Amino acid sequence: MKYTYQYRIYPETTQKLTLNKWLRVCRYWYNRMLGERFEWWERNRCPVNACPLICHLPQLQDKPSYYNQKKQLPELKKTLVEVKHSSEYLDFSQVYSTVLQDVCRRVEITFYRFVAGDSKGARSGKPRFKNQSRYRSLTFPNADDSWLKFSSSNSKWLYISIPKIGLIKVRTHRPIPDGGQIKQISLTKKTDGWWINLSLEDKSIPELKTDNIQPTWENSIGLDAVLDKNIYLATSEGNKLPSVKPLRTNQEQLTKVSQRKNKRKHGSKARRKLAKRESKIHQKIARSRKDFQYKTAHKLTRTGKKVFFHEKLNLAGL
Numbered sequence: 001m002k003y004t005y006q007y008r009i010y011p012e013t014t015q016k017l018t019l020n021k022w023l024r025v026c027r028y029w030y031n032r033m034l035g036e037r038f039e040w041w042e043r044n045r046c047p048v049n050a051c052p053l054i055c056h057l058p059q060l061q062d063k064p065s066y067y068n069q070k071k072q073l074p075e076l077k078k079t080l081v082e083v084k085h086s087s088e089y090l091d092f093s094q095v096y097s098t099v100l101q102d103v104c105r106r107v108e109i110t111f112y113r114f115v116a117g118d119s120k121g122a123r124s125g126k127p128r129f130k131n132q133s134r135y136r137s138l139t140f141p142n143a144d145d146s147w148l149k150f151s152s153s154n155s156k157w158l159y160i161s162i163p164k165i166g167l168i169k170v171r172t173h174r175p176i177p178d179g180g181q182i183k184q185i186s187l188t189k190k191t192d193g194w195w196i197n198l199s200l201e202d203k204s205i206p207e208l209k210t211d212n213i214q215p216t217w218e219n220s221i222g223l224d225a226v227l228d229k230n231i232y233l234a235t236s237e238g239n240k241l242p243s244v245k246p247l248r249t250n251q252e253q254l255t256k257v258s259q260r261k262n263k264r265k266h267g268s269k270a271r272r273k274l275a276k277r278e279s280k281i282h283q284k285i286a287r288s289r290k291d292f293q294y295k296t297a298h299k300l301t302r303t304g305k306k307v308f309f310h311e312k313l314n315l316a317g318l
Helices: 013-044 066-070 097-115 246-262 269-301
Strands: 002-010 081-083 088-090 137-140 148-150 157-162 166-171 181-190 193-201 220-225 231-235 240-242 307-310
Touching (some): 013 088, 013 137, 157 181, 231 269, 246 269
Parallel strands (some): 220 307
Antiparallel strands (some): 002 193, 081 088, 148 157, 157 166, 181 193, 220 231, 231 240
């Protein structure tokens, strides 16, 4: 069985600067590879014998793949890479190699879902180029248990050894279960700091399989959304669950900060400070909503019902 645990980490100032540089390099590498794929797709998506009047002429060009783009990394690590639009120089040799290879894997999966679709044939939207706020994670797919360094003095803290970064303090608000082996580590930059996702695998725990349950009057319950100020959900048994409405609760504060931010000059220090305050409010709203949804789902499952029927309504159109 595979599962993921998330913890808060506290890197030092120099480690934060290094991680931010890594994000900058990975973001540039992601956009560059995605641009290569868009260029190939625009020029080679139309066949020669059935092309429209206005289109790019097909060229004999190999399709960019995960392995073809990954082969560019050794050459990029030899010298500094110049970013044309900002005249910035990036050093690919400072970034851990498997992190850059994982970026290639991200582009491969994203572009394939856009062109071919998923297992059911459903295609996703056109991938977008990432800016600073849309690319915030670093993945280490080759992590193992040797990266963890437990603290003998305090069980609430441990250390994670990241290659080319060093030891980073991890706040373990809940213990890591015994028997789980680390398969992958992801570092994510959020508004309130850095977080780590530990992907674990325990082969002794079998995979969960859903039972084939036949719905009856005894094991079923109906759910209906209530368009009321204080009620979120109503059940067929007559119970009404209250609504938290975190957005409406924080709407006044969010509007005030957003208006002040929009009046500031782009790129100024005051605008960046207000943008950070705004993102913290959005994060608070998202976490409140997520916590409420989990608690509501837990409350419904504790009723003993196994089948839940909900009314299919277009709430946005009401």
